[in-house]
Amino acid sequence: MTADRRPEEIEIDRLDQQLATAENGDMNALTKAVATYETQLATAHEKGESDRYRGISRAYQEQLITVLDDATQTEGWELVGDFLDAYHPDTADKFPHVTTILQNVTSRYLIRTRLSAGIDSVPVSALTFFRSILDQFEGDGYDFIREALHPYGWGIGHPDHSVADDIHQYASSSLPLVNAILEHAFYADQHSAVELLEELVNDESVQQTLPYRSGKISGPRYLLDAPAGAVSDFDPTVPRYWEWQEELDYEFVLDEGVETQIREIVVEQGVGDELSSDWEIADLTL
Numbered sequence: 001m002t003a004d005r006r007p008e009e010i011e012i013d014r015l016d017q018q019l020a021t022a023e024n025g026d027m028n029a030l031t032k033a034v035a036t037y038e039t040q041l042a043t044a045h046e047k048g049e050s051d052r053y054r055g056i057s058r059a060y061q062e063q064l065i066t067v068l069d070d071a072t073q074t075e076g077w078e079l080v081g082d083f084l085d086a087y088h089p090d091t092a093d094k095f096p097h098v099t100t101i102l103q104n105v106t107s108r109y110l111i112r113t114r115l116s117a118g119i120d121s122v123p124v125s126a127l128t129f130f131r132s133i134l135d136q137f138e139g140d141g142y143d144f145i146r147e148a149l150h151p152y153g154w155g156i157g158h159p160d161h162s163v164a165d166d167i168h169q170y171a172s173s174s175l176p177l178v179n180a181i182l183e184h185a186f187y188a189d190q191h192s193a194v195e196l197l198e199e200l201v202n203d204e205s206v207q208q209t210l211p212y213r214s215g216k217i218s219g220p221r222y223l224l225d226a227p228a229g230a231v232s233d234f235d236p237t238v239p240r241y242w243e244w245q246e247e248l249d250y251e252f253v254l255d256e257g258v259e260t261q262i263r264e265i266v267v268e269q270g271v272g273d274e275l276s277s278d279w280e281i282a283d284l285t286l
Contacts, residue, residue, distance in 0.1 A: 041097035062241045089132045107151035107239040127161040150238045153184030157192045172205035182226035220269040228284035
């Protein structure tokens with residue numbers, strides 16, 4: 001009976017109904033579904049109900065991303081922009097719980113737009129959203145938000161927002177994250193990305209050593225994993241729940257000139273000593 005049910009269970013039923021209605025194109029229902037999802041996760045977090053939090057996220061994250069992404073392709077960027085305004089990282093001390101969902105949908109829009117219409121057609125607000133997350137990012141406890149930042153690299157070369165500057169600024173404090181963002185920058189524009197790579201490996205702040213496996217690794221060596229990842233057979237899994245290479249018929253082919261630049265970096269940084277005489281770019285994968 002309804003009277004015997006917890007309020008949270010009733011809200012989850014409401015979320016199911018809202019998503020079902022939203023799948024039929026009702027934007028008002030979609031707005032309510034996002035709000036219900038945010039509220040339920042916030043409540044579970046505040047009560048320390050970690051199992052419930054994970055359960056809600058696992059049950060509804062992919063569906064909510066899919067519905068919002070489908071609606072965005074129909075309605076356009078303004079729809080996502082409204083959600084970014086409502087759940088912007090600057091609106092609270094901690095990231096809203098729908099942040100990863102908004103990152104995912106924004107990343108899809110960014111990649112599709114870049115490949116279909118060029119970087120100039122990407123809304124600046126999409127890129128400033130990622131920058132706001134970077135500005136507030138502390139690392140620990142935000143694994144999924146960190147992962148969902150990787151496609152920010154697709155914004156490299158935008159005339160009104162310098163993704164390269166943001167990557168460079170963040171390199172000294174989080175090379176692993178920068179490495180992943182840089183790999184996506186290679187997918188987007190390998191010429192701009194290799195220029196950024198050259199700047200990074202010659203920056204004193206990147207001339208550091210990192211713990212790696214049973215020993216240590218230099219910052220420049222770590223960053224060379226970015227172009228190696230782009231040429232390897234590994235298929236990127238970010239944004240989650242989307243095989244963008246297949247949908248967009250995308251294939252990465254390394255330009256000969258860019259390969260030459262990467263090889264010169266390897267020599268200059270003394271990385272070649274650990275490689276075979278006939279090494280390929282993919283051999284730089286960590």
